[in-house]
Amino acid sequence: MAAKLGTTGRRLELGLQLRGLREKTGLTRKQAIVGLKISEATLARIEAGSLSFRNVGDLRKLLEKYEVTDEETIDAIIERNREVPAQDWLTQYRGVMPPGMPNFVGLETEARQIRAFEPSVVHGLLQTEGYARTLFEMARAVEDTTMDFVNRSVDLRMERKDVLTRDPDPLNLRVILGEAALRYAVGGPDVMLGQYAEIARLSALPNLTIQVLPTASRGYRSRSDFSILDLGEKLPRIIQVDTAWGAVSTSDKRHEVDRFNRRFDAMTASALPPEDTPEFMHRLERELTDH
Numbered sequence: 001m002a003a004k005l006g007t008t009g010r011r012l013e014l015g016l017q018l019r020g021l022r023e024k025t026g027l028t029r030k031q032a033i034v035g036l037k038i039s040e041a042t043l044a045r046i047e048a049g050s051l052s053f054r055n056v057g058d059l060r061k062l063l064e065k066y067e068v069t070d071e072e073t074i075d076a077i078i079e080r081n082r083e084v085p086a087q088d089w090l091t092q093y094r095g096v097m098p099p100g101m102p103n104f105v106g107l108e109t110e111a112r113q114i115r116a117f118e119p120s121v122v123h124g125l126l127q128t129e130g131y132a133r134t135l136f137e138m139a140r141a142v143e144d145t146t147m148d149f150v151n152r153s154v155d156l157r158m159e160r161k162d163v164l165t166r167d168p169d170p171l172n173l174r175v176i177l178g179e180a181a182l183r184y185a186v187g188g189p190d191v192m193l194g195q196y197a198e199i200a201r202l203s204a205l206p207n208l209t210i211q212v213l214p215t216a217s218r219g220y221r222s223r224s225d226f227s228i229l230d231l232g233e234k235l236p237r238i239i240q241v242d243t244a245w246g247a248v249s250t251s252d253k254r255h256e257v258d259r260f261n262r263r264f265d266a267m268t269a270s271a272l273p274p275e276d277t278p279e280f281m282h283r284l285e286r287e288l289t290d291h
Contacts, residue, residue: 005234008106010084012049012235016252017077019047021066036061048250050103052084093156096149100248104240105156109163111171113230115264117222119178119213121186122195125161126175126202126210131195132157134187164208174209176267178221182212182284189288200281203274211271212280219270222263 005013022032029040029047036058038046045051053059059081063074090102097105108114116123122131136150163171177199185192203210213221227240236252239260243249251257272280 006106006110007084008049008103009110009231009235010080011052012103012107012231014052014077014080014084015047015049016235017080018062018066021063021068022047025066027065032062032065048103049107050100053081056081093152096152096156098246098248100250104248104250105160107229107231107238108160108171110231110235111163111229112169112232113172113174114227115174115230115261116225116227117176117178117213117264117267118181118225119221119223120225121181121184122199123175123177124157125164125173126177126199127157127161128191128194128198129154129158130191131186131198134191138186164202164205170205170207172207174211174264176211176213176264176271178213179215182280193285193288196281196285200278203277203281209274210277211268211274212277213267213271217270220263220266221270222267226260226263228257228260228264 022029029043033040033043037055038053038058042051046053056078059078060074063077068074068077090097090106093105094102114125116125121135124132127135133150133154136145136153139145140147140150164173182196182199186195199210202208225242229238229240231238236254237257239251239257241249
């Protein structure tokens, strides 16, 4: 039986349905919003699953433009929109997340599997509290943030880790870490030793697969981090990539998802076997403590 979709998943399901109806009629977003009380950007966010309609009248007008005449279908779409809560557990953290991130984190909790590559820092779902806090504190002066921002960001990062041990159905996570990410000194030796121990611990979980891509590897490596989210049978797989502006870019286009899956598979072949990860962490620990 397919798992019931949560808030973000239901918004995305509605958004995809509306996007499909718009594309079927050949309308652009700019054409679709004529006469409505929403902007083109708002419609884009609705189709991406970030928002739902606040004004049912706008939704009815949109369905009329999309040539939806069957009353049962109209009622079902309106009811689906009504059932999606305006607030969820992420609302308290929206002030500390860059554009696009709330929707991604919401989908992260919906995912059945995530395949991710992280070349420069330890992947967020693997981070310890000490490592995460040091990262945000290091960025404070550059990003002009506050200690409240740091504390709330760390709380969010730790809460996101719950997907790894949720009962039932923990997230199946496959991560490839670039060796450089593990050697980038975040804080003092104690922070890094704790992080190495955490990766070794998590690598023993049956739902986690962690591989290290050595710096000396001559195989393919992506130039940027990315995540591939498998959201089950009801929703398409989604790619997430961080942008240079701190925002999050996502796509569910089949050819793009396939391209990133090929990237991941190529790096999997070049990376160390998952069973070597604990020993690699112990080696890094020894390097730190021997100095």
